[in-house]
Amino acid sequence: MNVWIPFLSILQKDMRAYYLKPPNISWGIIFPVAWTLMFFIRSGGDVEIRELLPGVMALSVLFGTTSMLAVTITFEKRSRAFERLILAPISLPVLLAAKTSGAIVFGIINSAVPLLFGVWFVDLSAANWSMVIAAVVLIAATSTFLGLMIAVSVREVFEAQTFSNFFRFPMVFLCGLFFPVHHLPLFLQPLSYALPLTYGNDLLREALWGGGQLHPLLSLAALTAFSVLLFYISLRNARRRWII
Amino acid sequence: MPVIEVEELEKSFGDVRAVDGIDFSVQEGEIFGFLGPNGAGKTTTINVLTGLARKTAGSVRVLGHFYPRDLRRAQEGIGVVPDGSNLYPELSGKENLTFCGSLYGIRKEERERRAAELLDQFGLSGVAGRRFATYSKGMKRKLTIAAALIHRPRVLFLDEPTSGIDVASARQIRRILERLNCNGTTVFLTTHYIEEAERLCHRVAFIVDGRIVRVDSLNLLLEEVGDDCSLQFAVGGDAASAREVLSEVFPSHKASATGDGQLLLRGERLDDIIPAVCALHDAGVTVQEVRLLRPSLEDVFVRVTGIEAEEMTAHRGGGS
Numbered sequence: 001m002n003v004w005i006p007f008l009s010i011l012q013k014d015m016r017a018y019y020l021k022p023p024n025i026s027w028g029i030i031f032p033v034a035w036t037l038m039f040f041i042r043s044g045g046d047v048e049i050r051e052l053l054p055g056v057m058a059l060s061v062l063f064g065t066t067s068m069l070a071v072t073i074t075f076e077k078r079s080r081a082f083e084r085l086i087l088a089p090i091s092l093p094v095l096l097a098a099k100t101s102g103a104i105v106f107g108i109i110n111s112a113v114p115l116l117f118g119v120w121f122v123d124l125s126a127a128n129w130s131m132v133i134a135a136v137v138l139i140a141a142t143s144t145f146l147g148l149m150i151a152v153s154v155r156e157v158f159e160a161q162t163f164s165n166f167f168r169f170p171m172v173f174l175c176g177l178f179f180p181v182h183h184l185p186l187f188l189q190p191l192s193y194a195l196p197l198t199y200g201n202d203l204l205r206e207a208l209w210g211g212g213q214l215h216p217l218l219s220l221a222a223l224t225a226f227s228v229l230l231f232y233i234s235l236r237n238a239r240r241r242w243i244i
Numbered sequence: 245m246p247v248i249e250v251e252e253l254e255k256s257f258g259d260v261r262a263v264d265g266i267d268f269s270v271q272e273g274e275i276f277g278f279l280g281p282n283g284a285g286k287t288t289t290i291n292v293l294t295g296l297a298r299k300t301a302g303s304v305r306v307l308g309h310f311y312p313r314d315l316r317r318a319q320e321g322i323g324v325v326p327d328g329s330n331l332y333p334e335l336s337g338k339e340n341l342t343f344c345g346s347l348y349g350i351r352k353e354e355r356e357r358r359a360a361e362l363l364d365q366f367g368l369s370g371v372a373g374r375r376f377a378t379y380s381k382g383m384k385r386k387l388t389i390a391a392a393l394i395h396r397p398r399v400l401f402l403d404e405p406t407s408g409i410d411v412a413s414a415r416q417i418r419r420i421l422e423r424l425n426c427n428g429t430t431v432f433l434t435t436h437y438i439e440e441a442e443r444l445c446h447r448v449a450f451i452v453d454g455r456i457v458r459v460d461s462l463n464l465l466l467e468e469v470g471d472d473c474s475l476q477f478a479v480g481g482d483a484a485s486a487r488e489v490l491s492e493v494f495p496s497h498k499a500s501a502t503g504d505g506q507l508l509l510r511g512e513r514l515d516d517i518i519p520a521v522c523a524l525h526d527a528g529v530t531v532q533e534v535r536l537l538r539p540s541l542e543d544v545f546v547r548v549t550g551i552e553a554e555e556m557t558a559h560r561g562g563g564s
Contacts, residue, residue, distance in 0.1 A: 009347070
């Protein structure tokens with residue numbers, strides 16, 4: 001069987017049924033715009049906007065992807081529509097990849113909103129765009145797989161939301177989005193480096209204006225490793241919890 | 245040729261053993277009924293056979309593929325209709341069918357053609373563009389069955405297919421299942437409606453408390469209760485005196501008055517008791533209605549399991 005047919009069909013269905021629905025588009029646009037405006041107004045200067053842009057982009061991706069994926073999968077499980085996917089002759093890794101691809105695309109679109117605002121105010125002519133794309137894709141992948149891990153672990157939609165926030169809000173403060181990691185208390189710094197968004201944010205800073213603290217290859221490797229690890233944990237848990 | 249082979253299948257949830265070492269096989273082209281009260285293990289068995297649940301022990305082989313090793317290969321050839329709807333409420337009827345087709349690798353033109361064919365077959369062409377969430381219960385059930393048929397499965401699993409739907413939809417579903425079976429599709433059906441199993445199935449397994457208590461062809465099961473038959477009379481006037489007439493004329497047969505002006509006369513053969521109509525007439529009893537009651541699968545079920553038909557839905561409560 002050609003697995004690309006179900007893969008693309010699941011992706012297309014999810015994009016149409018969930019991600020491109022007007023309320024979700026507004027979530028994907030309003031949330032990043034609100035964040036972006038909040039920090040633009042607060043900063044008011046070119047340098048600060050440039051410094052804040054990577055964090056706002058990373059945050060838009062994180063919130064968009066984790067919310068959507070955790071909720072849509074939990075919703076489909078509750079309505080039993082997810083059973084239809086389990087009954088199909090598709091391997092679980094392909095099924096999970098298909099379900100997450102929509103959220104990854106949604107996350108990438110989300111990241112474009114603050115970026116478009118950014119190019120109005122900041123000179124990004126020196127940006128390394130291939131590194132920007134790599135960073136956005138990897139942040140979207142890790143955030144989505146984090147959402148997947150949450151979706152696999154919960155039964156109810158409200159649990160998915162609560163569990164998502166348990167991971168997301170600490171990341172806002174611990175991943176160097178608004179102040180550098182080395183400004184954090186010493187005992188919190190190891191925790192920062194255990195979170196994927198720290199590497200995503202640092203890679204974006206490096207790509208957009210050369211302001212990263214870590215070597216880009218280290219960040220790329222860490223984000224890839226987080227993606228693989230989170231996908232693997234989700235897959236293992238899905239095997240245990242979805243096929244009882 | 246068996247398309248489903250199950251040996252010593254066990255499925256436990258913690259300390260609860262929902263399926264307790266069952267053995268059976270289903271031949272290609274059969275309609276096989278899995279009959280038992282709620283909570284007997286029917287749904288758990290179907291979940292294991294379709295890949296929604298993992299067996300605890302035993303052997304399962306579907307379409308020649310062993311589980312869990314070749315589950316995906318088997319899933320290519322099976323269709324599943326669960327006890328509830330498992331389609332997408334936000335998609336239209338047609339979109340649901342074409343989406344389900346894509347899950348089996350069917351190309352766009354072919355799945356659109358097949359979806360149109362199924363919508364027509366199930367009488368849903370007029371509502372093909374409507375969101376599934378707006379369908380009536382009977383329409384939802386029909387579309388769920390249609391979705392399970394989109395890839396032309398060799399084996400169709402149905403879990404309580406007519407449960408809770410209107411009579412007309414249930415009749416249509418039964419007709420469609422018969423037609424499918426005539427075209428070679430093997431049907432594995434779980435139900436707690438004994439009459440439905442009797443009407444549709446070639447072979448039946450009775451399952452109670454996770455164990456199969458009997459598997460046989462419908463004919464052999466019905467032979468077990470013999471040719472016993474009864475005549476039920478609705479009479480004008482005094483039913484008690486009419487019963488005395490029958491007891492005098494047919495001393496070796498049991499005649500009883502049911503209290504609502506009805507009489508029942510049991511015999512081993514129809515020929516023996518059919519003269520009762522004339523006997524009542526000769527005795528001046530007005531016979532308003534006569535019904536012949538044949539032994540049914542329900543009688544066999546009661547005899548084999550000790551569970552009365554009324555207890556079927558109450559037994560243990562809930563699905564299994």
